[in-house]
Amino acid sequence: DAGITQSPRHKVTETGTPVTLRCHQTENHRYMYWYRQDPGHGLRLIHYSYGVKDTDKGEVSDGYSVSRSKTEDFLLTLESATSSQTSVYFCAISDIRDNYEQYFGPGTRLTVT
Amino acid sequence: AQSVTQPDIHITVSEGASLELRCNYSYGATPYLFWYVQSPGQGLQLLLKYFSGDTLVQGIKGFEAEFKRSQSSFNLRKPSVHWSDAAEYFCAVGPQQTGANNLFFGTGTRLTVIP
Numbered sequence: 001d002a003g004i005t006q007s008p009r010h011k012v013t014e015t016g017t018p019v020t021l022r023c024h025q026t027e028n029h030r031y032m033y034w035y036r037q038d039p040g041h042g043l044r045l046i047h048y049s050y051g052v053k054d055t056d057k058g059e060v061s062d063g064y065s066v067s068r069s070k071t072e073d074f075l076l077t078l079e080s081a082t083s084s085q086t087s088v089y090f091c092a093i094s095d096i097r098d099n100y101e102q103y104f105g106p107g108t109r110l111t112v113t
Numbered sequence: 114a115q116s117v118t119q120p121d122i123h124i125t126v127s128e129g130a131s132l133e134l135r136c137n138y139s140y141g142a143t144p145y146l147f148w149y150v151q152s153p154g155q156g157l158q159l160l161l162k163y164f165s166g167d168t169l170v171q172g173i174k175g176f177e178a179e180f181k182r183s184q185s186s187f188n189l190r191k192p193s194v195h196w197s198d199a200a201e202y203f204c205a206v207g208p209q210q211t212g213a214n215n216l217f218f219g220t221g222t223r224l225t226v227i228p
Contacts, residue, residue: 033215042117042203042218043157058215090156099164100145100207100214104156 003027004105006091012111019078021108023091025071032074033092033102034058034066036085043090049074081112115140117206119219126194127227134189134222136204145214146187147205148178151221157203163187174198199226 003026013019023032031050035043035058045058047066055066063085065077078085091105116139126132138144145164149157161172168180178189187204201221207214 031214035218040220042119042220043205043216044218045215048215059217094214099162101147101159101162102214102216104149104158106156 004091004093004103006089006105006108008108009106010109012113013081014113015082016080019081019110019112021076021089021091021110023074023076023105025074025093027093027095027103028071029093029095029098029103030071031094031100032068033094034064034074034076035090035092036060036087037090037107038087046076046089078110081110083112086110086112115206115217117204117217117219119202119204119222121222122220123223123225125225125227128196129193132189132191132194132198132224134202134204134224136187136189136219137185138187138204138206139185140206142208145207146178146180147207147216148172148176148187148189149203149205150174151201151203153200160189160202194224194226196226196228199224 005024007022033048034046037043044060049055049068067075089108092102094100094102118137147162148160151157160176163170163180201223203221204219205216207216
């Protein structure tokens with residue numbers, strides 16, 4: 001399995017509080033992604049990174065920000081969590097060495113009350 | 114616009130029976146196509162992928178899929194289903210380019226296997 005960890009694995013937070021989710025990889029892959037998974041929607045891309053300090057928006061980026069200060073870590077921040085951001089969040093990585101196949105982390109279940 | 118349609122939300126099959134999960138895509142160029150499987154509470158695992166060449170691709174766990182350009186389809190098949198195949202299956206499409214391959218996922222098909 002690809003070396004991808006996500007922390008925390010579960011979190012319950014209140015509306016209006018800031019939340020940061022962390023994705024850590026040990027594969028030295030260039031590209032990293034954040035998705036959210038919701039029933040009836042499959043997975044939707046929030047943000048992605050194509051290198052250190054290089055990020056771009058995905059399909060559902062409103063209310064989220066990201067940062068990547070080093071290759072191995074990609075942080076997803078909810079500045080002011082809302083109930084609509086209750087979801088399961090997955091991190092993924094890819095690289096040319098693996099034909100850009102995406103490997104997924106175990107997920108973080110976030111509940112905003 | 115890119116999109117992936119998995120028309121079957123839930124499929125139930127008997128153990129040992131054959132399986133076909135449907136996937137149709139809309140994409141402006143020749144796509145990369147993927148099938149992922151997700152067991153309950155787990156992340157996604159790649160079953161197989163199509164980049165180019167032979168349109169029938171073999172994957173792990175005895176799965177295969179066939180790319181049919183004329184039908185914009187990439188259906189997943191397995192000749193004999195095992196109880197351990199019960200999971201959710203996602204089809205995804207991405208760009209044929211070097212670099213970040215932002216994938217678009219279907220809404221998934223949940224497979225139930227009955228004895």
